[in-house]
Amino acid sequence: MDEATTISAPAPPPAEDEDHPLVFLHGVGRQFRQGDSTLDILKGAELAVWAGQSVALVAPSGAGKSTLLHIAGLLEHADAGEVYIDAVATSHLTDTQRTRIRRADIGFVYQFHHLLPEFSALENVMLPQMIRGLQRAQARARAAELLTYLGLKDRLTHRPAELSGGEQQRVAIARAVANAPRILLADEPTGNLDLRTSERVFATLGQLVRASGLAAVVATHNLDIAAQMDRRVTIREGLVAEIT
Numbered sequence: 001m002d003e004a005t006t007i008s009a010p011a012p013p014p015a016e017d018e019d020h021p022l023v024f025l026h027g028v029g030r031q032f033r034q035g036d037s038t039l040d041i042l043k044g045a046e047l048a049v050w051a052g053q054s055v056a057l058v059a060p061s062g063a064g065k066s067t068l069l070h071i072a073g074l075l076e077h078a079d080a081g082e083v084y085i086d087a088v089a090t091s092h093l094t095d096t097q098r099t100r101i102r103r104a105d106i107g108f109v110y111q112f113h114h115l116l117p118e119f120s121a122l123e124n125v126m127l128p129q130m131i132r133g134l135q136r137a138q139a140r141a142r143a144a145e146l147l148t149y150l151g152l153k154d155r156l157t158h159r160p161a162e163l164s165g166g167e168q169q170r171v172a173i174a175r176a177v178a179n180a181p182r183i184l185l186a187d188e189p190t191g192n193l194d195l196r197t198s199e200r201v202f203a204t205l206g207q208l209v210r211a212s213g214l215a216a217v218v219a220t221h222n223l224d225i226a227a228q229m230d231r232r233v234t235i236r237e238g239l240v241a242e243i244t
Helices: 065-072 095-105 121-132 136-149 165-177 195-212
Strands: 005-007 023-034 037-049 054-057 080-085 106-109 183-187 215-219 231-236 239-243
Touching (some): 037 080, 037 239, 121 165, 165 195
C-alpha cells in the first residue's frame, strides 16, 4: 500500500453533551492465545465514525479487520479500552443490554449474504422487522420500499437462488437496514463478486449511507472502491491509521 498513513492520536472519551460520533473505539486492545504465546491483534486502537459518514477499512488478511468490526458491533468483547455507541460506554453492559443495542442500532453485512433460501427477497427483509414486533403489512411495505430503492423492484418475489450475486448482496444490505439502525458494519461485503458488480453494490451502499445518515464501516481489499468512501483507514501494528 503506497498511500501515506498516520496513526490517530488517542482521543478522550466523548461527552454526552458534545457532537459525538455514533461509534467510538477508545484505546481498544484484543489479544489471542497461540499455544504458549500471545498474539496482539489490536493495541490501543482508536476509531470514531459520525452519522452519515462512510469509512473504508483497508488492511491485509490477518491484520484484525474482522476483529475490529466484531468489537465495534458488540459481537466480541475487547480485552482493553472502551466501545461507545452514541456516547454510551458498553464494556460493562450485560449481554441482554448489548443484544438490545445490536438489534436496535447496528446492522451487519457479511461476505456471504446468508439469506434464507426458502423465502423470497421481500420475505427475507420482512423477517427481522416482524421479529422486532412490526405488523406484517408494515414490514412488507418497508421491505418493498427498501428493495425498490436498491434497484430490486422486479425481484421482490424471487428467492435467493434466482438472484445474481450482486442482487443477493443488495437484499442482504436491505435486510441489514430494515430496522433502521444508525450504524452499518460490513465485512468484505463484495468479496465474492466481480469488480463491476462490486462497484455497483458499493455505489448503492454509499447512496444509502448518505440518504439515511448511517455511520458505516466497510472492510474491503479494493482500494478503488475504498477511495469512493468518505475516509479510509487501515490497521498497522495493532493501531488504526488514517490513509491520506
